[in-house]
Amino acid sequence: MGLVSVARIASRSARLTRTVVARGLQTTADTTSLHGRAPEDKSEPFTLTLHEDSFHAHRMDAPSLDVEVTKDMLIGLYRDMTTMRRMEMAADALYKAKLIRGFCHLAIGQEAVSVGIESAIAPEDKLITAYRCHPFAVLRGGSIKGVLAELLGRQAGMSNGKGGSMHMFTPTFFGGNGIVGAQVPVGAGIAFAQKYLSKGTTTFALYGDGASNQGQVFEAFNMAKLWDLPVIFVCENNKYGMGTSAERSSSNTEYFKRGDLIPGLQVNAMDIIAAHQAAKFARQWTLDGKGPLLLEFVTYRYGGHSMSDPGTTYRTRDEIQRMRSTQDPIKGLQKYLEDWGVTTEEELKRIDKQAKAEVDQAVAEAKASPEPELKDLWTDIYYKGTEPSYMRGREREEARSFLPTH
Numbered sequence: 001m002g003l004v005s006v007a008r009i010a011s012r013s014a015r016l017t018r019t020v021v022a023r024g025l026q027t028t029a030d031t032t033s034l035h036g037r038a039p040e041d042k043s044e045p046f047t048l049t050l051h052e053d054s055f056h057a058h059r060m061d062a063p064s065l066d067v068e069v070t071k072d073m074l075i076g077l078y079r080d081m082t083t084m085r086r087m088e089m090a091a092d093a094l095y096k097a098k099l100i101r102g103f104c105h106l107a108i109g110q111e112a113v114s115v116g117i118e119s120a121i122a123p124e125d126k127l128i129t130a131y132r133c134h135p136f137a138v139l140r141g142g143s144i145k146g147v148l149a150e151l152l153g154r155q156a157g158m159s160n161g162k163g164g165s166m167h168m169f170t171p172t173f174f175g176g177n178g179i180v181g182a183q184v185p186v187g188a189g190i191a192f193a194q195k196y197l198s199k200g201t202t203t204f205a206l207y208g209d210g211a212s213n214q215g216q217v218f219e220a221f222n223m224a225k226l227w228d229l230p231v232i233f234v235c236e237n238n239k240y241g242m243g244t245s246a247e248r249s250s251s252n253t254e255y256f257k258r259g260d261l262i263p264g265l266q267v268n269a270m271d272i273i274a275a276h277q278a279a280k281f282a283r284q285w286t287l288d289g290k291g292p293l294l295l296e297f298v299t300y301r302y303g304g305h306s307m308s309d310p311g312t313t314y315r316t317r318d319e320i321q322r323m324r325s326t327q328d329p330i331k332g333l334q335k336y337l338e339d340w341g342v343t344t345e346e347e348l349k350r351i352d353k354q355a356k357a358e359v360d361q362a363v364a365e366a367k368a369s370p371e372p373e374l375k376d377l378w379t380d381i382y383y384k385g386t387e388p389s390y391m392r393g394r395e396r397e398e399a400r401s402f403l404p405t406h
């Protein structure tokens with residue numbers, strides 16, 4: 001065989017290899033399968049198998065496609081995703097009624113990310129994200145009333161009505177951060193503290209496809225890998241950063257491969273089962289002392305970037321409609337529950353009704369809560385006990401002394 005034909009065969013086999021490598025990630029919400037039957041007992045574990053293209057791994061072996069679940073767990077995932085969507089829809093309506101003002105970024109369509117992660121981690125683990133934060137705030141120990149009241153600027157809000165959409169915290173949830181990318185190094189810092197204090201917990205630091213190009217993200221990656229911090233960087237790739245598509249902003253849209261020496265995993269985050277399995281695997285990875293991991297959760301936001309963006313000028317209505325009708329994480333799980341006989345249509349309707357009632361009640365209670373009093377504008381600014389003796393307002397004349405007056 002001449003050199004030319006050897007080269008031709010080599011180039012053809014390279015092309016074939018490339019074809020296999022380039023096979024797209026599965027982003028359909030309902031391709032997980034059950035072999036056999038689900039057990040009668042709702043707390044008895046059984047095994048599901050994910051679609052073989054649910055994960056793409058880089059510098060690591062992908063997690064098992066077999067996922068252990070129980071009926072109770074699956075129903076819980078459905079309840080949580082449905083309730084989070086209801087809450088975001090309520091926020092949308094309150095905003096449109098002009099009762100919520102200012103910034104407000106909703107995560108409708110991305111529920112499998114927050115609920116999937118929460119279902120796989122321990123209450124003591126830490127999480128930090130950007131401004132699309134309402135579901136995380138509730139799932140990490142807040143409440144629907146606390147989130148909605150915060151959006152409405154009422155005393156019952158998680159920051160006493162003085163923070164707004166991006167400023168919600170719990171002992172294990174570090175916000176809610178409005179500066180794109182800034183939460184990533186903070187997340188690495190939280191992970192450093194976990195390791196330094198030998199806490200045996202892990203930190204999830206989430207950011208978007210748009211944020212992924214920031215220098216500080218790579219600086220955080222470097223330090224996390226250098227010190228093998230127990231941190232999971234989660235790139236929530238919802239395909240857009242404001243009105244700019246991932247392809248227009250990123251020279252490499254395979255975000256899971258951008259951590260240099262940090263291994264990465266791309267995940268179908270429209271399928272809640274895959275999101276759960278990836279988060280569980282990643283948590284264990286960091287707790288085993290293997291250092292940081294980069295998860296790319298491929299997802300989609302249905303609404304605009306924020307309430308001021310209709311969301312239809314940089315993508316087609318068809319695209320949004322297609323995602324809603326064919327890849328919705330809640331509809332996907334609903335199909336699983338029905339197909340596998342986990343629950344009945346009536347029970348699902350009952351859960352939907354309960355979610356609506358819970359959110360309606362939270363809206364009513366949040367609306368009934370009073371606005372903060374003027375005197376409270378001077379409180380909750382500094383960590384308790386570290387307040388200075390006087391504070392300045394917007395103008396010099398607004399300075400206020402907190403020295404004892406006797």
Ligand SMILES: Cc1ncc(C[n+]2csc(CCOP(=O)(O)OP(=O)(O)O)c2C)c(N)n1
Binds near residue numbers: 207242
């Ligand atoms: C440092 C900084 N630059 C710009 C902005 C304005 N901004 C807010 S959100 C956003 C897009 C971020 O997109 P992505 O990271 O993909 O997150 P997503 O909104 O899709 O969840 C931009 C540019 C900002 N808040 N902070």
Ligand SMILES: [Mg+2]
Binds near residue numbers: 237
């Ligand atoms: Mg984005």
